[in-house]
Amino acid sequence: MPVRKTHLLLALVIFMVLIFSIQEAPFTSLRNKGYRGNESEDQGRNKEPYLGYKKEQEPYKPPYGGIRDKSSEEKPDIKAPGYDHDQVNQDDPQTPSTSAWRPNTSGQFDTLVVIPSDWTQIQNRKWVRETVFGIKDNLEPCQKNERGRILYKFFVHGQAVWKKTTQHSAEYMEGQVREFYGEMTEFDDIFFPNTTMNRASVWGEALDWAVNQFIPGEMIKVDKVVIFDSTAVVNMAKMEQAAKLAMPADDSGLIYTWGWSSASTSIHPKLLTTSQTRTTITNAAVIPFKTLQQILQNKVTIMKRRPTLDLISASARFYDAIGSIKVVMDQSEFWNSDIIHLESSALVVAPVHQSDDWFPISEKIGVKAAKELTYTPNPDRTHRVTVMTSSYIYAGMCMGAASLPVAKNKREYAARHGYDFVARAAEFAQEEFRGRREVWGKIGAIQKVLPHYEWVFWMDMDAVVVDMDKELKSLVQKAEMQRAALGGPLAKEEISLIVAKPTKDIMLNAGVMLIKNTDWSRKFFAEVQKRRYYYRLHPWYEQAAIWETMREPAWASGVHLFNGDEHTMNTFPDFYENGDFIVHFAPDGCPAPPVLEALQKLENGQSVLGVGYSDKKIAALHAAAN
Template identity: 25%
Template sequence: MTFPITYLSYFRTSDYSLSNSAENYNFNNSLFSNNDNYVDSEDDINTSGHYKLLILITSKIEEYHHRRLLRRILFGIEDNLVPCMKYDTSIYYRFLIPPYNVNKKTYRSFVSESVEYNDIVEFQHLLHSNYTQETILDWTQSLKNSNISFDHAVLLDDYSIISLAKLKMALVSYNHSPTKLQNIVWSNFDDSSVDDMFVILGSKAISTILANKDLFYNTDNRNIATQAYFYNKNERQSLSNNWSDLFFVNDNKRFITFPSSLDYIPRDSTIAVRKLYSKHELLSVSKYLLISPVSACQQHIPSSIAIVTSSYFHDRLSNCTPPMLDVAYMTSENKRNYAQRHGYAFVPRSLEFQPYQSYNRKLKSRGRIEAVKKVLPHYEWVLWIDNDAIITNHEISIQNLFNRFYQLAISKKKKKHKASKTSAKNRTNENVSNTLNKRNDEKYYYDEGVSRPKKDTMLNAGVFLIRNSNWSFEFLKRVQTIKDMHNDKKTEQASMWKLLKKHPTLRDHTLLLRDDHIFNTFPDVWQKADFVLHYASDTCPAKFMLDYFKKNKD
């Protein structure tokens, strides 16, 4: 993309040089060249694991609304209906959560958010220690263990806003050598009272500062980059460990503290504004600076299949030990790993469950229908799986299930329509997905696959597969409007079953699986090769799920 000329108000002057010492520069436009032809080639899919920018945003656990707003402003993420499954552009971002001590309600909401967006790193292990800028820099060095590398790290908090487009353009138009750019330490160091997280560091600068941290531990400043800046400014002797390669830029023009009014913000030159304590200020400043989002992932070929689950973790009984929250990350990662392996989207949802929690705890499962209705328009097929179910065989793809359903469909329709054996043999499962979608052959056409375990008197909706079709949406709507659904003893699966029994024509679109091992298996009959292990009958399933995860690692 090409950025507006208003972003490019830089001037070309002579280069800077200092010999045999680290460099300190106050802001000067001449550090950056005028580059009217700058184009950010985000159309290229990045599979290297190396990123131009590593964006790290410190955020207190309770600041959910700020994180939600920053996802939208900075990265264009409105919700998780079409999630980022791979970071395949030039940026990689994470929200960093300092140690916390919060109530269960706040923690449950946080876990839901963390599971849904998969962009949060917790530092809870530092509960009785200090969380500082040095903590973050140490963490960046551990990314190499995940084969992640970067050119520059951008550290800020959730009370700040930054134009990533302007920043990337400024780094591209930088007048110095690439080596010097890798050693840059760039922030506004003028106001010592504003000793916050905000700083931009080259990847080599981080390792150099960490290697020399003992030199400046006695300085008054809290953050290590600020300590390094003032040490370098005042103590130019005894420099070692590549310190002379560092390049400090003190920039009080592009990186500013909110001056209380938009009128005092230079729109053309400002890259970042900090100390924005309200959502209104974040929104107002981002609009004033014309900040446009920079995508963290590509969506060139959206998945036709989504794995959907609940990210609202509750217990059927109030005294369950351990609670479902204790297995929240494990059961979610189990499904996310499966989705990533097969190229599917993974969409955990909590929003649709919360209204029903306040209305009546026993109606919590109604959220399944709302969640599926919300996600289904974005995909061809949705596999709903309860969060107390575990995918135990990751080798089985949804396409494999289609194959097995195809054989069952043939058998079922042969009996119903007395189809000849010759006709059945002439059919192939060359395209198993289309077999279930084929509109011109209703005998082999289904919109929903759901399990009815052999010992159960009705179906179990803890795992079901449903197609994006008019029939499916009408069916889900009718499930929600059944009068009995408002009885405390009824759930959406009871409503589904009632509909299918009352209206036989609906059964023509639904494949009821009486096999216990293909699709949705309960613990008493589960075998290792089965697709899903579902603890539907256990009032406190977390204990059994923990036991499974300890014994079996995906």
């Protein structure tokens, strides 16, 4: 009897081992076959961060984030042959009116809005975008800062480093940096010199940058500049109206400010003269462009007299004294957390740091998003294309140094062809609370953005566009030609997903995908989300879930696989040849060094051949040379 029990127990153990082996069999040997898992989106999350991110080292100073898209706002049908996105049919009565959404290409704007903001004030910038400019998210960026008559830019100051402070741990500060870099990738509305400035100098530096760098660099003209802190809730429409009414008939100039007064009086602020009202801190101002140029020309003289004030406060007192420019110093409301007694006639309320306060204040003083900037949907919305990527930076900041330059690479490619550019981080961050690896956020991000476009071209953060002239419609045309050549029942089926499988890999690489907005693709990615087995299966995750799903007969009709194709749309460095479209760096460690090296070579007009070669490739080249 004991022997039989031993045999039964042994048999049970063997049976369980066999079951486990069957479940794991498809993937246990992938490493031995040279398959590169989905480490690319993991960004070497346990690897050393790259460049200047340790203790006392110089922090990385990112470049200006992106370029202005000067292409026509009407986006192309990705497959339309010979489409010219600069041609617009304005006379055909059958063509829907596009006047509400076509971008301003004249180069002339009424207003440039400059918003100084500390780099940590991410939420404040979000509130400003939503309440003042009507921008709730970046799902349809649509070049909002080019519409109508208004441009805006955040002038962000401070040094984005993570050192332990008296209030926060180093880990907390790193989280702030990661979120801030994601914001800069997602919204092309930030200028960030990454330098520490005091309150008195920030406004002067911001206005100097706007007048002497941004406006000339963009080759535009503006009539006036509005400036306010990101902690100020402003009714910009009424501010502009007040300034318009105060403008001298002889156009001699105007400085109109809103701030906190040091005057101790019971007289209503509207009745105070400039001699009675002395603004100690200016929260907002409206200044004609010619007046601002004059202020900046006399900046040294103005600030010498009042070095502790910001440039606009000092200028208001300077010109009020000499009388050559009209000065109006109005009062803003100091926010004391009492919404009931807040005057509904207030135009500026500051400082505000809580969302629970921001939106009630906005409603109380009648803030409305500028119609000249708020997006009006394209009536032909289905004919739109976006280049999409991740803006999520993993703990450790591996891709911190490369995130902005590589986003600029993708943004420039999109702008060249009239595509939108969308980057997302929120869907990756939420995976921490869903029991899955962060890389699964890629699927959620695609699902969220897909309904807004006809085609979505996904690229991992560490993928670099090399051939800027290649159009996405060429990928569709090649896929359709290959499918037609194969014949059979699938030849006439619509293609909704285009991916590539490297020759030596056992499955597709999901780092580059072209997805069409169809019922098939929406259902396909919903099905991928259900593959729980791969939620934390290192290192394949969502990539294996896509591979498993697309190989099932029920889904075969919608996928085209460039099988064993190293060059059409997704090329690893070891296989790169001059002329390839995209090089995808997916090393065992952090991808930032080869990504930055490749971007530098592209900027210098050099080939990226050899950048990011694996040790195996280098050894093979040495062996061949000998």
